Amino acid sequence: xxxxxxxxxxxxxxxxxxxxxxxxxxxxxxxxxxxxxxxxxxxxxxxxxxxxxxxxxxxxxxxxxxxxxxxxxxxxxxxxxxxxxxxxxxxxxxxxxxxxxxxxxxxxxxxxxxxxxxxxxxxxxxxxxxxxxxxxxxxx
Amino acid sequence: xxxxxxxxxxxxxxxxxxxxxxxxxxxxxxxxxxxxxxxxxxxxxxxxxxxxxxxxxxxxxxxxxxxxxxxxxxxxxxxxxxxx
Numbered sequence: 001x002x003x004x005x006x007x008x009x010x011x012x013x014x015x016x017x018x019x020x021x022x023x024x025x026x027x028x029x030x031x032x033x034x035x036x037x038x039x040x041x042x043x044x045x046x047x048x049x050x051x052x053x054x055x056x057x058x059x060x061x062x063x064x065x066x067x068x069x070x071x072x073x074x075x076x077x078x079x080x081x082x083x084x085x086x087x088x089x090x091x092x093x094x095x096x097x098x099x100x101x102x103x104x105x106x107x108x109x110x111x112x113x114x115x116x117x118x119x120x121x122x123x124x125x126x127x128x129x130x131x132x133x134x135x136x137x138x139x140x
Numbered sequence: 141x142x143x144x145x146x147x148x149x150x151x152x153x154x155x156x157x158x159x160x161x162x163x164x165x166x167x168x169x170x171x172x173x174x175x176x177x178x179x180x181x182x183x184x185x186x187x188x189x190x191x192x193x194x195x196x197x198x199x200x201x202x203x204x205x206x207x208x209x210x211x212x213x214x215x216x217x218x219x220x221x222x223x224x
Contacts (some may be wrong), residue, residue, distance in 0.1 A: 010158070010167045016166070080168075
């Protein structure tokens with residue numbers, strides 16, 4: 001019975017999870033819609049300011065996601081905050097390392113800079129997520 | 141650092157979720173503290189002590205240090221404290 005009780009989530013956990021989901025949805029929706037419209041229409045950013053604004057529209061979704069992450073961090077307790085911030089530090093380290101590699105590749109004129117920067121971003125986020133999962137598992 | 145959190149919680153028939161709600165932390169945090177994988181900050185340790193209405197030193201105590209010398213000031217201080 002005790003082990004069954006220990007598996008239950010506290011009401012605070014449930015409330016925090018629901019609040020986090022509520023915060024994430026607007027950013028995800030805006031990001032998906034803006035990215036889909038960019039892929040579908042493929043605007044030429046050099047032709048007008050309107051197209052440039054459209055091309056920058058994913059930044060609104062990214063900003064909302066960053067804000068959601070910030071609110072999630074403020075609601076976390078001290079152990080969860082330590083895990084998230086440690087994982088962020090690992091992700092940041094990965095991004096710095098990959099950017100250094102990208103700099104060397106670009107100095108040698110190897111590869112497309114835009115693709116390499118996107119790879120650096122994806123690798124940084126992936127490292128953050130994996131580090132979060134590993135640190136959370138080790139701490140619990 | 142060792143603690144008696146699990147024992148004290150069981151004596152009061154509180155689940156980890158109950159204690160987590162009382163302390164406004166996640167259930168995983170209670171589990172980590174009970175398993176000795178996470179040492180709480182001093183403010184959280186005080187909140188835990190208040191929840192059990194016990195002094196901190198009756199809940200948390202240092203892990204035994206292997207090969208510790210009795211001449212060390214920390215050990216003599218600890219011995220005096222335990223003698224009362």
